[in-house]
Amino acid sequence: ILELPEEIRPVPDLMYVMTNRAALYGAAIILYKDYFRSLAEQTGGDLYILPSSIHDLIAVPATDGDLAGLQDIVKEVNGKEEAISPHEVLSDNVYRYSRDGGLMCVTRDGKRK
Numbered sequence: 001i002l003e004l005p006e007e008i009r010p011v012p013d014l015m016y017v018m019t020n021r022a023a024l025y026g027a028a029i030i031l032y033k034d035y036f037r038s039l040a041e042q043t044g045g046d047l048y049i050l051p052s053s054i055h056d057l058i059a060v061p062a063t064d065g066d067l068a069g070l071q072d073i074v075k076e077v078n079g080k081e082e083a084i085s086p087h088e089v090l091s092d093n094v095y096r097y098s099r100d101g102g103l104m105c106v107t108r109d110g111k112r113k
Contacts, residue, residue, distance in 0.1 A: 014060050014061060015058055015059070016039060017052075018039075018058070019055060019057070025054055025055060026057075027051060027053065027055060027057050027090050030049070030051075030104070033102055036049075037099070037102060039059055040097060040099035043061045044061075045061055045063075046061075046099050047059045047060065047062055047096070048061075048062045048067070048070055048095070048096055048107070049095040049097060049104065050070060050074050050094055051095070052074075052077065052084075053084050053089065053090060054090050059097075062096055062097075067107060071092075071093075074091075074092055094106075094107050095107060
Protein backbone atom coordinates (compact mmCIF):
# COMPACT_ATOMS: atom_id res chain seq x y z
CA ILE A 1 0.00 0.00 0.00
CA LEU A 2 2.79 2.46 0.80
CA GLU A 3 4.08 2.26 -2.77
CA LEU A 4 0.75 3.30 -4.28
CA PRO A 5 0.30 6.89 -5.45
CA GLU A 6 -1.46 9.06 -2.90
CA GLU A 7 -4.42 9.43 -5.28
CA ILE A 8 -5.29 5.87 -4.28
CA ARG A 9 -6.48 6.01 -0.70
CA PRO A 10 -7.02 2.70 1.13
CA VAL A 11 -10.22 2.05 3.06
CA PRO A 12 -9.91 -0.73 5.65
CA ASP A 13 -9.86 -4.28 4.32
CA LEU A 14 -10.90 -4.49 0.70
CA MET A 15 -11.82 -1.08 -0.74
CA TYR A 16 -9.70 1.63 -2.32
CA VAL A 17 -11.06 5.09 -3.06
CA MET A 18 -9.42 6.46 -6.20
CA THR A 19 -9.54 10.19 -6.90
CA ASN A 20 -7.28 13.19 -7.38
CA ARG A 21 -5.73 15.44 -4.72
CA ALA A 22 -8.60 17.92 -4.91
CA ALA A 23 -11.22 15.13 -4.78
CA LEU A 24 -13.06 16.99 -7.56
CA TYR A 25 -13.83 15.22 -10.82
CA GLY A 26 -11.43 12.55 -9.66
CA ALA A 27 -13.23 9.75 -11.54
CA ALA A 28 -11.12 10.88 -14.50
CA ILE A 29 -8.45 8.66 -12.91
CA ILE A 30 -10.11 5.87 -14.93
CA LEU A 31 -8.12 7.19 -17.91
CA TYR A 32 -4.78 6.48 -16.17
CA LYS A 33 -4.27 2.73 -16.42
CA ASP A 34 -0.95 2.87 -14.51
CA TYR A 35 -2.84 3.45 -11.25
CA PHE A 36 -4.98 0.40 -11.84
CA ARG A 37 -2.00 -1.72 -12.87
CA SER A 38 -0.16 -0.70 -9.70
CA LEU A 39 -3.11 -1.46 -7.46
CA ALA A 40 -3.80 -4.79 -9.21
CA GLU A 41 -0.16 -5.80 -8.71
CA GLN A 42 -0.32 -4.84 -5.02
CA THR A 43 -3.56 -6.77 -4.45
CA GLY A 44 -2.49 -9.72 -6.61
CA GLY A 45 -5.43 -9.88 -8.98
CA ASP A 46 -8.10 -8.24 -11.06
CA LEU A 47 -10.17 -5.35 -9.74
CA TYR A 48 -13.82 -4.41 -9.81
CA ILE A 49 -14.30 -0.67 -10.29
CA LEU A 50 -17.41 0.93 -8.82
CA PRO A 51 -18.11 4.43 -10.12
CA SER A 52 -19.25 6.09 -6.90
CA SER A 53 -19.55 9.58 -8.46
CA ILE A 54 -17.85 11.90 -10.92
CA HIS A 55 -15.46 12.69 -8.07
CA ASP A 56 -14.13 9.23 -7.23
CA LEU A 57 -14.14 5.53 -7.98
CA ILE A 58 -14.01 2.61 -5.60
CA ALA A 59 -11.78 -0.35 -6.46
CA VAL A 60 -12.20 -3.75 -4.82
CA PRO A 61 -10.34 -6.98 -5.54
CA ALA A 62 -12.32 -9.08 -8.03
CA THR A 63 -13.29 -12.40 -6.56
CA ASP A 64 -15.80 -15.09 -7.36
CA GLY A 65 -18.06 -13.26 -4.90
CA ASP A 66 -21.26 -11.38 -5.44
CA LEU A 67 -20.86 -9.17 -8.52
CA ALA A 68 -24.63 -8.72 -8.65
CA GLY A 69 -24.45 -7.38 -5.10
CA LEU A 70 -21.85 -4.80 -6.15
CA GLN A 71 -24.02 -3.75 -9.09
CA ASP A 72 -27.00 -3.40 -6.74
CA ILE A 73 -24.96 -1.21 -4.39
CA VAL A 74 -23.93 1.13 -7.21
CA LYS A 75 -27.50 1.44 -8.49
CA GLU A 76 -28.91 1.94 -5.00
CA VAL A 77 -26.46 4.69 -4.08
CA ASN A 78 -26.94 6.40 -7.44
CA GLY A 79 -30.70 6.35 -6.91
CA LYS A 80 -30.58 8.16 -3.58
CA GLU A 81 -30.37 11.93 -3.99
CA GLU A 82 -29.32 12.31 -0.35
CA ALA A 83 -26.25 10.18 -1.13
CA ILE A 84 -25.30 11.65 -4.52
CA SER A 85 -26.90 14.38 -6.60
CA PRO A 86 -28.16 13.26 -10.02
CA HIS A 87 -25.64 15.41 -11.93
CA GLU A 88 -22.76 13.66 -10.10
CA VAL A 89 -23.80 10.12 -11.10
CA LEU A 90 -21.20 8.60 -13.41
CA SER A 91 -22.58 5.14 -14.22
CA ASP A 92 -24.69 2.30 -12.86
CA ASN A 93 -22.23 -0.25 -14.27
CA VAL A 94 -19.46 -2.13 -12.50
CA TYR A 95 -16.21 -2.40 -14.46
CA ARG A 96 -13.47 -5.01 -14.27
CA TYR A 97 -9.77 -4.26 -14.66
CA SER A 98 -7.80 -7.28 -15.86
CA ARG A 99 -4.35 -7.43 -14.29
CA ASP A 100 -3.03 -9.73 -17.00
CA GLY A 101 -4.40 -7.86 -20.01
CA GLY A 102 -4.46 -4.32 -18.62
CA LEU A 103 -7.99 -4.10 -19.98
CA MET A 104 -10.98 -2.43 -18.36
CA CYS A 105 -14.49 -3.36 -19.43
CA VAL A 106 -18.11 -3.36 -18.25
CA THR A 107 -19.10 -6.54 -16.45
CA ARG A 108 -22.35 -8.47 -16.41
CA ASP A 109 -22.58 -11.52 -14.19
CA GLY A 110 -18.80 -11.57 -13.81
CA LYS A 111 -18.14 -11.66 -17.54
CA ARG A 112 -16.73 -9.02 -19.87
CA LYS A 113 -19.11 -7.16 -22.14
